[in-house]
Amino acid sequence: MATTQELRARAKRRKLIVQGILCALTILAIWGAVRSAQVNLAALGITSGFGFLERGTGWDYSFSLVERSINDPYARTLLIGFLNTMFVGFICIFLSTLFGFIIGTGRDSSHPAIKSASTVFVQIFRNIPLILQAVFLYSLLIHFPGPRQAMNLGDAVFLSNRGLMLPGLNVSAGVAVAMLLAVLATGLLILIRRTPLLRGVLQWSMASGVIVLGTALLMRPEGEALVSLPALQGLRFQGGITVPVELVAMITSITLYGSAYIAEVVRGGLNQVPRGLIEAGQALGLTPGAIWTRIKMPMSLRSIVPPLGNQWIFIMKATTIGIAIGFSDLFYIVSNSITQSGQTLELIFLLMAAFLLVNFSIALFVNWLNARLQLKAH
Amino acid sequence: MSFRKRAFGTPVATVLSIVIFGILAYWAWLAVDWAIFRAVWRADNVGDCTKEAGACWSVIDARHRLILFGLYPYEEHWRSTLACLSIILTVILSCFPVAWTAKRLTSLWVVGFAIYYLLMEGSLLGLTQVTTDGWGGLSLTLFLFASVVLLGMPMGLGLALMRRSEMPFVRMFAVVLIDFIRSLPLLTTLFTAAVVVPILLPSWLEGDKIWRVIIAFALFFACYQAEVFRGGFQAIPKGQFEAGKALGLSYWSIVGRLILPQVFRHALPSTINMVVVTFKETAIVIIIGFFDVLASAKAAFGTGEWAPHYLEVYIFVGGIYWLFIFSLGQYGEYLKGRMAISER
Numbered sequence: 011m012a013t014t015q016e017l018r019a020r021a022k023r024r025k026l027i028v029q030g031i032l033c034a035l036t037i038l039a040i041w042g043a044v045r046s047a048q049v050n051l052a053a054l055g056i057t058s059g060f061g062f063l064e065r066g067t068g069w070d071y072s073f074s075l076v077e078r079s080i081n082d083p084y085a086r087t088l089l090i091g092f093l094n095t096m097f098v099g100f101i102c103i104f105l106s107t108l109f110g111f112i113i114g115t116g117r118d119s120s121h122p123a124i125k126s127a128s129t130v131f132v133q134i135f136r137n138i139p140l141i142l143q144a145v146f147l148y149s150l151l152i153h154f155p156g157p158r159q160a161m162n163l164g165d166a167v168f169l170s171n172r173g174l175m176l177p178g179l180n181v182s183a184g185v186a187v188a189m190l191l192a193v194l195a196t197g198l199l200i201l202i203r204r205t206p207l208l209r210g211v212l213q214w215s216m217a218s219g220v221i222v223l224g225t226a227l228l229m230r231p232e233g234e235a236l237v238s239l240p241a242l243q244g245l246r247f248q249g250g251i252t253v254p255v256e257l258v259a260m261i262t263s264i265t266l267y268g269s270a271y272i273a274e275v276v277r278g279g280l281n282q283v284p285r286g287l288i289e290a291g292q293a294l295g296l297t298p299g300a301i302w303t304r305i306k307m308p309m310s311l312r313s314i315v316p317p318l319g320n321q322w323i324f325i326m327k328a329t330t331i332g333i334a335i336g337f338s339d340l341f342y343i344v345s346n347s348i349t350q351s352g353q354t355l356e357l358i359f360l361l362m363a364a365f366l367l368v369n370f371s372i373a374l375f376v377n378w379l380n381a382r383l384q385l386k387a388h
Numbered sequence: 389m390s391f392r393k394r395a396f397g398t399p400v401a402t403v404l405s406i407v408i409f410g411i412l413a414y415w416a417w418l419a420v421d422w423a424i425f426r427a428v429w430r431a432d433n434v435g436d437c438t439k440e441a442g443a444c445w446s447v448i449d450a451r452h453r454l455i456l457f458g459l460y461p462y463e464e465h466w467r468s469t470l471a472c473l474s475i476i477l478t479v480i481l482s483c484f485p486v487a488w489t490a491k492r493l494t495s496l497w498v499v500g501f502a503i504y505y506l507l508m509e510g511s512l513l514g515l516t517q518v519t520t521d522g523w524g525g526l527s528l529t530l531f532l533f534a535s536v537v538l539l540g541m542p543m544g545l546g547l548a549l550m551r552r553s554e555m556p557f558v559r560m561f562a563v564v565l566i567d568f569i570r571s572l573p574l575l576t577t578l579f580t581a582a583v584v585v586p587i588l589l590p591s592w593l594e595g596d597k598i599w600r601v602i603i604a605f606a607l608f609f610a611c612y613q614a615e616v617f618r619g620g621f622q623a624i625p626k627g628q629f630e631a632g633k634a635l636g637l638s639y640w641s642i643v644g645r646l647i648l649p650q651v652f653r654h655a656l657p658s659t660i661n662m663v664v665v666t667f668k669e670t671a672i673v674i675i676i677g678f679f680d681v682l683a684s685a686k687a688a689f690g691t692g693e694w695a696p697h698y699l700e701v702y703i704f705v706g707g708i709y710w711l712f713i714f715s716l717g718q719y720g721e722y723l724k725g726r727m728a729i730s731e732r
Contacts, residue, residue, distance in 0.1 A: 025554070025555050028555060028558065029555050029556075029557040029558060032557060032558060032561060033557055036561070042590075043588040043589070046587070046588060046589055046590045047587050047588055049590070050586075050587045050591075051587065120394050121394060121395065121401055121404060121405070122391060122394055122395045122405070123395060123404055123405040123407075123408035123409050123412075124404065124408065126408075126409075126412070127408050127412060130412065133714060134710075136717075137668075137709070137710045137713040137714045137717065138668075138706045138709050138710050138713070139668045139669070139671035139672075139682075139709055140668075140671075141671045141672055141674070141675075141682065142671055142682055142702065142705065142706055142709065143706075145682070145686075145702070146702045146706065149698050149699075149702070150699070153698075323571070327572070327573035327574070328573070330573040330575040330576065331575070331672070331675075333575075333675055334674070334675055341573070341575060341576065341579075345579070348583065354583060354584055354587055355584065355587065358576075358579075358580055358583075358584050361576060362572060362576060365571060365572050365573060365576065366568075366571050366572070369571040370571065
């Protein structure tokens with residue numbers, strides 16, 4: 011019989027050996043990958059390195075928020091793709107969270123009509139693959155009538171096969187970005203100052219309104235209207251903001267899908283609020299609205315935030331479906347760059363790095379939000 | 389409160405009920421009218437598919453073989469039909485509690501998958517051989533789905549066990565891999581497997597594109613499933629592991645006989661959810677160039693004659709996905725409720 015010490019030593023040895031083998035295998039795999047990459051790239055005649063980033067691309071793509079030309083270097087084109095992904099991602103995160111909370115509350119409602127309407131919404135949009143919804147919507151939109159027969163909403167909003175035309179503030183792009191940053195900064199300030207959630211949202215909406223209206227009033231071109239409306243001139247629309255078809259399809263489909271998921275997260279959170287608390291509120295004569303803002307939301311937010319963060323990351327990742335409908339998100343640009351330049355490894359590295367960076371930042375933000383919401387020990 | 393009181397108790401509630409139910413009923417009527425009453429059903433009277441008519445289901449009548457089986461040889465379609473049924477039956481059978489032991493579930497899935505593969509490939513049964521390039525449509529989607537779940541499940545279990553290991557390097561390996569894959573979009577992982585991995589492998593190891601993509605998809609599934617299993621592990625008191633140790637059981641006996649049966653039970657509803665999500669996510673393979681059900685749907689209305697009827701085709705394919713995902717999802721919900729009751 012072996013003594014206890016011997017057995018312990020044996021177990022320890024075994025653990026070391028297992029780890030050693032795993033470690034060796036990992037190193038071997040990495041070494042093997044590097045070796046074959048050298049061999050294969052040499053055979054294809056590709057020089058590795060990031061030198062290609064300064065070369066011009068020579069191809070065009072569908073959407074950009076900033077000036078672009080087909081002579082842009084790869085670095086700038088990739089940056090535009092990254093910007094597009096961020097743009098769509100954050101718009102969809104914002105809209106999905108907003109609609110998700112509304113519909114999730116509807117799912118929890120005691121009113122049968124509200125409840126069934128929200129249930130129908132969730133069951134339709136959650137149970138069909140996102141990419142199918144996106145291509146469906148895209149095909150539907152490109153079969154819309156042209157600008158002359160565009161769907162017209164009060165002469166201000168038009169929907170045609172060229173996209174969605176919206177009225178816009180009469181300011182330059184630079185001012186618009188500054189305005190957006192100011193709005194975001196206010197939001198962050200309110201978050202940091204630990205204002206109670208609902209009062210915070212209210213303050214933020216009001217501050218945003220003041221910022222937007224104020225800058226628009228101050229910065230508009232001399233003698234022009236505050237708002238520029240889209241209007242049909244010949245075969246196309248002038249003025250206002252034109253949202254291209256691809257972008258409409260992207261934002262709508264991701265938002266519908268994302269809000270169906272977030273609605274389920276919100277419903278799960280609301281379900282966890284103890285019945286007694288709600289009944290106590292009713293006994294005190296609180297209105298349903300007050301019960302929602304004072305009891306249900308504060309209580310359930312703690313269990314909503316962690317899975318909500320996962321949904322935000324999911325939405326960010328979902329922007330990669332852009333390639334299926336020709337929207338130039340980061341994945342689209344990277345995939346195109348790989349076909350055109352052959353710098354596969356470098357480009358896929360940049361793509362992964364970008365997503366890791368963004369998703370880890372979202373995760374960090376959610377962790378911080380979560381820590382802020384935890385109950386303090388008295 | 390009764391339905392009547394909740395719906396018509398106060399004036400506001402009454403107005404809401406009338407407006408919302410009215411809109412829903414109106415939409416439902418529009419949909420039914422378009423899809424059934426004014427629809428054209430048979431392929432022989434395509435001429436009836438005018439702008440005024442409703443849904444033109446003739447396109448499905450004419451092209452359903454393409455949508456379901458892709459470019460699989462026409463006279464061999466009975467094989468694809470049986471193969472698809474085998475996978476669907478496997479999924480349905482695994483929903484019955486009788487099947488819920490590790491051995492039975494594993495053999496069920498291995499047998500179901502083997503039947504599928506033998507029928508589709510054919511050469512081992514003495515039928516005409518059809519290689520994976522010839523597979524397509526719904527049968528390819530089901531193939532991807534079944535192989536990802538079958539490969540991914542043991543990988544996920546392995547990763548979950550590695551993540552709980554006492555050995556720091558093993559644990560670190562699992563944590564880094566899981567967090568890395570989970571932070572990347574599925575499309576990036578699959579794209580890497582299809583396009584980048586051939587560069588990183590010597591040519592004798594490269595294999596078929598479809599298998600590289602399946603392995604990458606299985607890895608993605610495994611990383612999420614590992615987190616599901618982790619939740620199951622956390623539900624089991626530490627004392628049980630220590631009790632097993634005190635009885636002198638080996639690590640594998642403790643894990644295999646004591647812990648895992650309970651972990652599976654706890655993880656079942658989330659596992660079903662994961663399986664449903666995987667089925668839904670298979671639709672993304674169209675982007676890396678596979679002829680799955682979405683790609684074959686696009687091909688079905690791609691030619692001139694049927695081009696105006698893209699809507700019907702998408703609705704048909706969406707309906708297939710919806711039926712499968714909705715029913716499995718409802719089953720998962722039911723199971724969750726049932727388990728919550730039995731634990732009380």
